[in-house]
Structures are given as C-alpha cells and as structure tokens.
Amino acid sequence: MTPDKDSNDYSPIAGIHPALASALAAKGYSELTPVQLAMTTGDHGEADLLVSAQTGSGKTVAFGIAIAPTLLGSSERFDVAAAPLGLVIAPTRELAIQVQRELDWLYAGAGVRIATCVGGMDMRTERRALERGAHLVVGTPGRLRDHITRGALDLSAVRAVVLDEADEMLDLGFRDDLEFILGAAPEERRTLLFSATVRRGIAELARTVQKDAVRIETTASTEQHADIDYQMMLVRRDEREHAIINTLLESDSSSALVFCHTREAVRHLTARLANRGFAVVALSGDMAQSERSNALQSMRDGRSRVCVATDVAARGIDLPNLDLVIHADVPSNPETLLHRSGRTGRAGRKGVCVLIVPENRRGAAQRVLGFAKLTATVRAAPGIADIEARTRRRILDAAVSAAEPDDAEADFVAELLDRVGPERIAAAFLRQQHAAHPVPEDLRPLPPEALRTGASGRDRRSADKPASAREPRGPDMQNGVWFTISLGRKHRADPKFLLPMICNAGGVTKRDVGAIRIDATETRFEIAADKAAGFAEKLRQPGSLERGIKIAPVGEANEKPKTAKPKFKPGGKPGQKPGHKHQAPSADRGKPPKHKGRKPKRPD
Incomplete structure (x- = not known):
C-alpha cells in the first residue's frame, strides 16, 4: 500500500520508479530538490513538460526520474539494447558528458546502456556504439544531426526526448538542428523541455515541438538564490586584473571559476594568473575535447584551483567544492549572470559570486543585477593589508590545528628543537x-564616495588619472642598466602591472628594479647593475614572457636613454613590427572578433 502523501511516513523516494529508487537511496537522496520533487508528486502522467528551474537544482536527476516510467513501463530492467528509447540533447560537450555520467548511476540497476554523440569525439567510435545498441543516447545538436543524416542514429523507437538547457541551445543558434532532430523522432513521443527561464523564444519552441505541455516552475522568478552571496567589486579601469588576483588570494575557496567574454580574454588572463603562481587551467570553445576534459579533471582532483572559462565552455559543468565565481567581465544580460553564478551555491553549499566592475561600468552592472532581481553588496577590492x-x-x-607529533615523528621533532x-x-x-x-597586487584605494550607492562616475574622474599621468616609479639607480619592454600607454601599461611581469620574466626582485618610464608604445626600466647580466640571460629562456611581449636592453651599462626613439614606423599597429604578423597585447584585447560575414563555428 502506498503511504498517503500528507502523512509523516511518506518518503519522496516512494513516488519514483522502483528501478531508480534503490540507486537514489544508495546515493543518500533522503530529500529531493524542488524540481526533483515536482517530477514525483505531479499529476502530469505521460504529458509533455515545460520546466523552468534554477541552475544547479538537480535537473539531470529530475528528468531521469520523469522519463523512467515512459522508458521502462512496469519493468525494472531494460530489454536487450537495440534502437534508442530515449534521447537527451544538451548544448555543450561538457554538459552532455556530465548528463551521461549522472544517468549511468541513476539507471545502473535497470541495466542501461548509454551512448554519447558529441562534437570533438571520434565519430567512428560513436557509430560503433550506436551499432551495438543503446537504450539512451545523449548528445549535442550538431553531432546528433550528423549521425542521423549519415544513417547511424535511428530515432524511430524513441519514446522520450529531453532538451536540457534549451535557452542556451537557442542562444547558440541550434533551433534548426533541434527541429531537424525532433522531426526524425516519432510524433507520439514525450518531449521534456528544461530551461532556466521561459522567455519568448523558449515559449515559441515549446509550441512547435510539444503538445499541450504541462508548465512546471519550481522557483519563483523574484526569489534570489539564498546560497549565493553576490558582491559588486568596484575597481579602477586599469586595475581590473589586479582585483581578480587579490580576490582569489583573499578567498578561502578551494575551487574558483573566473568567467570572461571571449576566448582571447581567457588565454590572456590564464597566462597572467599562471605567471603569478596560481594553479590555473583554461576552458574555451577552441580547445580540443581532450584538453577540456584534462582541465576539468585537474580541477576535480585538486591539482588546479582556478579555472578561467568562457560562458559556452563552462555551461552546465559541475565542479565539486566550487564556492567562488568571479565575473571578470560584466555580464551582458541577466540570463548570463544567473547561469554563470549558478555554478556555485549548488546542492545546499554556500557560494560567493563577485562581479569585477570598472567604475565606468557601474551603471551597466546595476542594470543587469536589477533585471535579474538580484541584490549585491558594493565593496572595494581587497588590498595588500587585507590579504x-x-x-x-x-x-x-x-599551526594551532596541527596534531601532536606521533611516535614516528617524536624523535626527529626533538632533534630539530635541540639543533635549530x-x-x-x-x-x-x-x-x-x-x-x-x-x-598580492598593490591597488590604489577608491575615494569613499565611490562606494556609496548612487555615486556618479563624473564625480570621481579626478581621482582616476591614467597611468601615464602619474610619476614614474622609483628614482634612477646608479650604474643601472636600462631595458625596454614592448608595452606602453596604448596597451594600458601601468607600473603595478609591469613590475611583477619584469620580476617574473628576469628572475629579479622589486628591489632590483629602478625607474619605470612609460611611453606611447613601449616602457623603459632600470635593472641593478649586479643583476643585469643574469636578468638578460633569464630572458633568453623559453617561456619567460607571455606570448607577443619582448624585453631587450636599451644601451650599455651606465648609459641612460637620451630620448624615446620610436620603435615602430608611423602608422604601424602598437606592439607590431613592420612586416611582422604577431601583435602584442592591446587595449582592445577581450573584445569579440568581427566575423565579417563568416558564420561563427558551432561550439559543440
């Protein structure tokens, strides 16, 4: 007899197909999330579902629960695998692979066989898996369409189709692929559409591919994620990356995710963090699947602490113990903000979301937060003293939490105390x-009025002078040797940015660097005479500098540069020699590339 749902004896697991209940119990699912609970307590039966749920709310397990009766009926195990019975479509490779892993343990007791079809993997291996038979297929739109077109994927027996992160698939331009795939599936099927938001495009897609769908919303649109602490960190325009470094150093997080708008910005920031000594990996759409998998595994096993990623690459990934998300660029819309932030604060864990906001972008950040119905604490970036x-x-x-020496350590500890x-x-x-x-980086403090609610950017301009308007760092050294680096005002060069780069590149300390003089396209700086030879030798070693940056001696010892001779011909691009195709980092780095009529490459 099934217990009454209103009685104290009722367990949410009791409403789940028996083939899955044991797997959930073994995983410790004594309580379900709201979206998972909605799949067990609703009266939707075999109806199509249009579900909006908060990112990180356990949607994979939810739709696994929802489609189990459709796939298995009254049986507790699948028959011999032949043509697929279920299809799950996800926007990215990482999300598809993650979904496959979740469904593997959830349906393990039912003897499931799952095939994955994702971009970046060997199509021949996928084709052989499909030929051997699969009960479920999980894939990305482009690759699924390829397999259908080539006759490798037969959807004639499909009973249920799940569109996971449907809003993201529309944003990536996959609507035609989705309609093609669903057109190859039987009309008499269940279609479950999961999306963080149900905006106009999602509603139109639902009307096209679903029949009388039951609408399920498990989180009120005005409810802020209680497990995420939102912070808006105001910084000067030329100190954005310094603020990111200090935020990572201030945090106690064991795992952090930093979002950038573009692949080039990901590469640049990853190089900066690696040069500072962070255990960092990158995740972007132009990486091979093996590289992306290795980066995620490095984060999962603790070898790396920071992942710098684009929105598309990090869509749907689940990193354990992720408790810090940093928006290096202000999100362009509320959906992006919510999806990025939803990587933390998952499954009851607390998380922190920090928006790095240049002063001139404060209004844009406040508008995005307002549209997302979020409130954020306004704060300054942590300084050296804080860190x-x-x-x-x-x-x-x-030191306080260290255990007392055990028997194997006691003798050596006593010897250390006696000798040292x-x-x-x-x-x-x-x-x-x-x-x-x-x-940590040395940041110039913002004026107090800058952090007050409603402070105007026009009132703070006098306090935000560019690097070129400030005095050069340090006095001239006696007998110092002058070098030049191919970064200047046009690249937003600043002593606080250049000094750590110079020290790391040449193996010197800050005391060994004298005056730093920033010109339009290059910067001259002094190195102490007794360190200059070793500094120059270290520069010749591979990997001492970020790609596209060059350091070279200006003159002999005891000789100071008389004038700043132009390094490049007039009309040339900053950081680019005549006839040389490589361009040094510029102020425009991080902006999306212009495609000039070319269609962007599909992320999957």
Whole structure:
C-alpha cells in the first residue's frame, strides 16, 4: 500500500520508479530538490513538460526520474539494447558528458546502456556504439544531426526526448538542428523541455515541438538564490586584473571559476594568473575535447584551483567544492549572470559570486543585477593589508590545528628543537607558507564616495588619472642598466602591472628594479647593475614572457636613454613590427572578433 502523501511516513523516494529508487537511496537522496520533487508528486502522467528551474537544482536527476516510467513501463530492467528509447540533447560537450555520467548511476540497476554523440569525439567510435545498441543516447545538436543524416542514429523507437538547457541551445543558434532532430523522432513521443527561464523564444519552441505541455516552475522568478552571496567589486579601469588576483588570494575557496567574454580574454588572463603562481587551467570553445576534459579533471582532483572559462565552455559543468565565481567581465544580460553564478551555491553549499566592475561600468552592472532581481553588496577590492591579515590568520590556524607529533615523528621533532630551536623552525614554517601563495597586487584605494550607492562616475574622474599621468616609479639607480619592454600607454601599461611581469620574466626582485618610464608604445626600466647580466640571460629562456611581449636592453651599462626613439614606423599597429604578423597585447584585447560575414563555428 502506498503511504498517503500528507502523512509523516511518506518518503519522496516512494513516488519514483522502483528501478531508480534503490540507486537514489544508495546515493543518500533522503530529500529531493524542488524540481526533483515536482517530477514525483505531479499529476502530469505521460504529458509533455515545460520546466523552468534554477541552475544547479538537480535537473539531470529530475528528468531521469520523469522519463523512467515512459522508458521502462512496469519493468525494472531494460530489454536487450537495440534502437534508442530515449534521447537527451544538451548544448555543450561538457554538459552532455556530465548528463551521461549522472544517468549511468541513476539507471545502473535497470541495466542501461548509454551512448554519447558529441562534437570533438571520434565519430567512428560513436557509430560503433550506436551499432551495438543503446537504450539512451545523449548528445549535442550538431553531432546528433550528423549521425542521423549519415544513417547511424535511428530515432524511430524513441519514446522520450529531453532538451536540457534549451535557452542556451537557442542562444547558440541550434533551433534548426533541434527541429531537424525532433522531426526524425516519432510524433507520439514525450518531449521534456528544461530551461532556466521561459522567455519568448523558449515559449515559441515549446509550441512547435510539444503538445499541450504541462508548465512546471519550481522557483519563483523574484526569489534570489539564498546560497549565493553576490558582491559588486568596484575597481579602477586599469586595475581590473589586479582585483581578480587579490580576490582569489583573499578567498578561502578551494575551487574558483573566473568567467570572461571571449576566448582571447581567457588565454590572456590564464597566462597572467599562471605567471603569478596560481594553479590555473583554461576552458574555451577552441580547445580540443581532450584538453577540456584534462582541465576539468585537474580541477576535480585538486591539482588546479582556478579555472578561467568562457560562458559556452563552462555551461552546465559541475565542479565539486566550487564556492567562488568571479565575473571578470560584466555580464551582458541577466540570463548570463544567473547561469554563470549558478555554478556555485549548488546542492545546499554556500557560494560567493563577485562581479569585477570598472567604475565606468557601474551603471551597466546595476542594470543587469536589477533585471535579474538580484541584490549585491558594493565593496572595494581587497588590498595588500587585507590579504596579509588573512594569510596570518591562515598560518596561525594551520599551526594551532596541527596534531601532536606521533611516535614516528617524536624523535626527529626533538632533534630539530635541540639543533635549530623553536624560533628558526617557526620562521622556516612562516616562509614556507608565504612561498606557497602568490604576492598580492598593490591597488590604489577608491575615494569613499565611490562606494556609496548612487555615486556618479563624473564625480570621481579626478581621482582616476591614467597611468601615464602619474610619476614614474622609483628614482634612477646608479650604474643601472636600462631595458625596454614592448608595452606602453596604448596597451594600458601601468607600473603595478609591469613590475611583477619584469620580476617574473628576469628572475629579479622589486628591489632590483629602478625607474619605470612609460611611453606611447613601449616602457623603459632600470635593472641593478649586479643583476643585469643574469636578468638578460633569464630572458633568453623559453617561456619567460607571455606570448607577443619582448624585453631587450636599451644601451650599455651606465648609459641612460637620451630620448624615446620610436620603435615602430608611423602608422604601424602598437606592439607590431613592420612586416611582422604577431601583435602584442592591446587595449582592445577581450573584445569579440568581427566575423565579417563568416558564420561563427558551432561550439559543440
């Protein structure tokens, strides 16, 4: 007898197909998320479903629960695999592979066989898997259409189709592919459409591919995700990347995701963070599938702590313990903001979402937050003092929480104390802890009025002088050797940006760098005479500098440059030699490329 749903004895697992109930119980699903619960308690039967649910709410398990009666009927196990009974369409490779993994354990007790068909993988391997038979097929629109066109994928027996992240598939231009795929499936099928929002395009798609769909909304549109703390971090326009570095250093997060608008911005920021000593990986649409899989695995097993990604590449990925999301670029619309932010604060975990907002973009950020019905705390970027205070607390906590020496360690600990002494041991521990963390960036503080609600950008312009208007860093050194780096005002060069790059590239410290003089297309700087030879030798080693940047001596020792000679011919592009195709980083980096009539390549 089924217990009454209103009684205290009712378990949500009781409303799930028996073939899945044991798998959910083994995973510890004593409670279901709202969208999962809606799949068990509703009276929708075999109807089509149009479902809007919050990102990170467990949609994969939800639609797995919903289609189980359609695929299995009253049986607890599948028959021999032949033509697929179910089809799940996802916008990206990563999401499709993640869905396949979730459905694998959910349907393991039913003896399921799942085939994946995603861009970037070997089509011959996928074709052989389809020929061997599969109960479920999970794939991306472009690859699924290719297999149907070539006769490798037969959808004639499909009973249920799921469109996961349907809003993203429309944004990526997959509507024609979706209609082609669904046209190859039987008309008498169930179609479940899952989307974070049901805007006009989604509603039109639902009317086209569904019949009398039951509308299910599990989260009120005005409800802010309670597990995400939103912060709007105001920064000066030339210190955006410095603020990202300091935010990562200030955070206690073990895993962070940084979003950029473009692939080029991802490459640039990844290089900057790697040069600062962060364990960082990149994730963008132009990477091979093996590279993307390795990057995600590196984050999952803890070898990397930071992932810099584009929106499309990170769509739907689930990283464990992800508790910090940083928007390096202000999201262009509320849907992007919600989808990016939804990577954290999942399954009851708390998360922090930080929008890095240049002062001139404050209004745009506030509009996007308003449209998304979100409220954010306005704050300044953490400074060196904030980060050093946090580091001291971490070091003290690590020392206090350390266990007493065990029997195997006791003798050596006593020998260390006897030969070295507690002060030197503590100093060695302190230096080791400092060496394990990158050095924070020195940020100029914003005026107090800049952080007040409603502060105007026009009132703060006098406090935001460009780098070229400030005095050069440091006095001239005696007997210093002058070098030049191929970054200038046109590249938004700034001493705070250049100094760590110079030190990392040449293996010197800040004390070894003298004056820094920024010109239009290049910057001249001094290196202490006793360090200059080693500095020049280190520059000749591969990988010492980011791609496209060049450092070279200006003159002999004791000789200062008389005038700033133009490095490039008039009319040439900044950072580009005549006849040389490679261009150094510029102020325009990060803007989307112009396709000039070419159709963008499909992300999957």
